[in-house]
Amino acid sequence: MRTRGITTALAAVLVLAFGAACGDDSDAATYYGDELALGNGQIRTYVTTDDSGKPTEVGLRIQEAALEGLPMPAGEPEGPPPAGRPLALPKEAAGAVVDHLTFDWVPHGHPPAGMFDKPHFDSHFYFIDPAAVTAISPQDPQFLAKAAVNPDAKYMPAGYVTAPEPIEMQAVPAMGVHWLDMSNPVAPGQFTQTLINGSWDGQYIFTEPMFTLEWLLTKPSFTGDIPQPQAYQRTARYPTTYSISFDDTADEYVVTVGGLTDRTAS
Template identity: 40%
Template sequence: MKTNFLFTKAVLWCSALACLSLFTTCSDDDDEELAGTFYGPIVALTQGNVRTWVTTNDVGVPVSLGVTFSEQAVKGNLGNAMRMYILDLPEQAEQTLYDHVMLDWNPQGHDPAPLYGVPHFDLHFYMISPEEVAEIKGQAAMDEMPASQFRPQNYVLTPGVVPAMGAHWVDISDVNNSPGNFAKTFIYGSVDGNFIFHEPMFTLAYLNTLPTVGTQTIPIPQPTQYQVPGLYPQRYSYSYNASTKEYTISLLDLTQK
């Protein structure tokens, strides 16, 4: 009887351990599925491509997101005509503030020319849909301003509202927003009193320095209060990966506000 009891007990322990092992394996698999970097659709750009991505932690919460250019996209013939691309985000980005990304190539720059009249990219991370963006009307002045507590420190409104884009706010303490000094800067965008996009804006010449200068990470000026609860980036960066030959613009440290 004792032998049978011990045998039965051993079988039960083995069964329990097998179940525990199976449970642990499943849990690890779930964690692996939640954590990782997920990519949006690839979009052709000159001889290369561009795509969005989002990185999540082990509980599936986004911690960073951005856009990656292949080297061929940056080194290819970008042309002398302004181009605009809508970049879809991966579904894992639904927990972020952002709906989609608009990428603009400005071969002659844009107004005001003394500041931004050089070849550069605008990278708008929009919080509203492409249909809503398309409905934005151009106007000489804002009808409604965001309340002061929602405006980042040192940011001022530039003249007018750009149709199908919005009004632009620039950091007057950033040397990049002075004549002859533009390489990279971070812009806020609004319409009808609401902030609707975050925009890294950077020159092609600056992008081409990254293989030499390496990754540059910059704090994002924050307001004292936030209009909409959500995950707000605290820093952004520009980088080049020599192994994959890719340029990446990242919004980092997504933090609940």
């Protein structure tokens, strides 16, 4: 009787273990995409999907060593920082509005003057493909005309306005026009992190967590909401949150837009 009881118990454990293993196969999963050397380390893109395979967040994982040995060019730049190489997401990100990312180290800061002067990182999450980003060029005869065409107000997150510079300064090659959050403005000299949005030729084309090196080195655990527009220009899964944190297990910083939610073009 005792042997039979042990055998029955073992069988139950095996059934439970098998069931748990089967359940794991359909749980959320993370996939990795493009990599890029930075400082003394690497960065890489990733996507996390739910148990039905839909993307729930996309982002970057940044090795701790990547913040060591960062290049520090001498002298002040004459214009806006150059755009970084496009970083592809894994194929499992299909369905997300984010097409690809760039991650730019800006050691001297950039305009507006007195606001974003600190050494920082720009992380663009683009909704258009790399070819369309590259086409944002002064070589285009319609460059300034396209910069001046803002999306209909219903398509831009509430509280955002274009930067205060003249249009020829707002139009950043291979990026677009940057919009600032006036509902939560960055006070002069107080920049640690903020969320920028961007447009080009009447289209909402990126969202951009931006943060200082000094603040990132504190290994923050930050999550904020991405203000939502009243309507959407395309049918896709749009992010509703962004976060910047440090993964103690992997020794990696994580920059992500998450809470991806289905939206219908209207």
